[in-house]
Amino acid sequence: xxxxxxxxxxxxxxxxxGAGIVSSSGxxxxxxxKYHSLVGGIHPRExxxxxxxxxxxxxxxxxxxxxxxxxxxxxVAFSQGPGLGPCLRVAAVSARTISLAKKIPIIGVNHCIAHxxxxxxxxxxxxxxxxxVSGGNTQVTAYTEGRYRVxxxxxxxxxxxxxxQFAREMKLGSPGGAIVEKLARSGSYFELPYVVKGMDLSxxxxxxxxxxxxxxxKIEDVCYSLQETAFSMLxxxxxxxxxxxxxxxVMLAGGVAVNRRLQEMIxxxxxxxxxxxxxxxxxxxxxxxxxxxxxGILMYDSGVRHKIEDTMVKQRFxxxxxxxxxx
Numbered sequence: 001x002x003x004x005x006x007x008x009x010x011x012x013x014x015x016x017x018g019a020g021i022v023s024s025s026g027x028x029x030x031x032x033x034k035y036h037s038l039v040g041g042i043h044p045r046e047x048x049x050x051x052x053x054x055x056x057x058x059x060x061x062x063x064x065x066x067x068x069x070x071x072x073x074x075x076v077a078f079s080q081g082p083g084l085g086p087c088l089r090v091a092a093v094s095a096r097t098i099s100l101a102k103k104i105p106i107i108g109v110n111h112c113i114a115h116x117x118x119x120x121x122x123x124x125x126x127x128x129x130x131x132x133v134s135g136g137n138t139q140v141t142a143y144t145e146g147r148y149r150v151x152x153x154x155x156x157x158x159x160x161x162x163x164x165q166f167a168r169e170m171k172l173g174s175p176g177g178a179i180v181e182k183l184a185r186s187g188s189y190f191e192l193p194y195v196v197k198g199m200d201l202s203x204x205x206x207x208x209x210x211x212x213x214x215x216x217x218k219i220e221d222v223c224y225s226l227q228e229t230a231f232s233m234l235x236x237x238x239x240x241x242x243x244x245x246x247x248x249x250v251m252l253a254g255g256v257a258v259n260r261r262l263q264e265m266i267x268x269x270x271x272x273x274x275x276x277x278x279x280x281x282x283x284x285x286x287x288x289x290x291x292x293x294x295x296g297i298l299m300y301d302s303g304v305r306h307k308i309e310d311t312m313v314k315q316r317f318x319x320x321x322x323x324x325x326x327x
Contacts, residue, residue: 005300006068007075008059008098009293012091013083013111014136015042017051019062020289021073024297026121029066031283031290034058041168048086055094062289073104077296079287080108081317083136088313096308107296107304108311111287112137112319113148115253117298118291123278129247131238131266134254134287135160138201140238141319142245143327148319151241152199159230160256162203166226169211170219180223181259187224190217194229199240201233231262239269251278255286302326
């Protein structure tokens with residue numbers, strides 16, 4: 001790279017609005033995240049309204065944190081999908097507006113791959129098998145033959161959605177995942193449905209069974225059993241993918257990756273296969289703009305160019321649709 005390019009990344013796939021600024025040398029200059037408070041789950045239109053109302057202030061805060069002006073931005077990137085349509089459209093319109101006003105390139109990026117690439121940057125992973133676990137996604141992916149291939153994924157709801165829905169049903173408060181993890185530390189195990197179908201997973205039956213079990217079991221025991229069952233399913237599929245893909249690194253990504261118990265279980269499995277276990281810093285595990293900016297830089301530097309008409313949002317933008325030119 002001849003010049004150190006600066007990319008502004010806008011994240012808006014679900015309830016979090018993010019603005020990140022990253023240089024092509026891999027330095028994160030700013031990473032601002034604004035949360036839409038959730039009551040009873042995500043309402044797409046309400047979340048989109050939140051993003052629209054807070055976009056200007058969030059972008060201004062990111063620029064201020066980076067000590068630069070909008071005129072110093074070389075590229076603008078945004079989360080093109082997968083995600084909630086109304087939320088995605090707010091991010092896309094904002095990025096298009098900046099691109100046209102400042103006459104700078106625009107890049108639409110895949111949200112899932114952005115999680116992987118920011119993880120690779122900050123953990124210095126070379127070629128990891130990635131378990132990506134969040135509120136909206138659950139996938140085991142690895143790079144092979146020019147794309148990130150999906151070796152296993154959820155057939156219904158994501159692991160984060162499963163835990164969050166359970167926490168809401170139990171009126172445990174927010175953030176649900178952290179409260180379930182805390183309660184689980186003093187719980188004991190009892191059997192819940194364990195559903196692995198080939199290389200794929202299903203969490204909806206486990207969620208229903210956990211909610212029913214909470215009517216007669218201690219909440220600590222239900223939290224522990226829910227976590228142990230769900231995470232064991234994730235470990236099984238990840239372990240099988242690791243054996244098949246023959247990678248030497250296992251990386252966790254996504255918001256659920258902050259869970260210490262999940263980290264312990266994946267780390268143990270990786271160690272048994274002589275693979276290095278990696279997890280990025282907590283501030284980039286959840287959805288954020290810096291990961292969008294960094295993938296925007298990688299794509300731009302590898303020759304990817306998008307016209308405005310290429311920037312339509314893709315609610316079901318699959319990880320394996322993207323030709324990975326930067327590796």
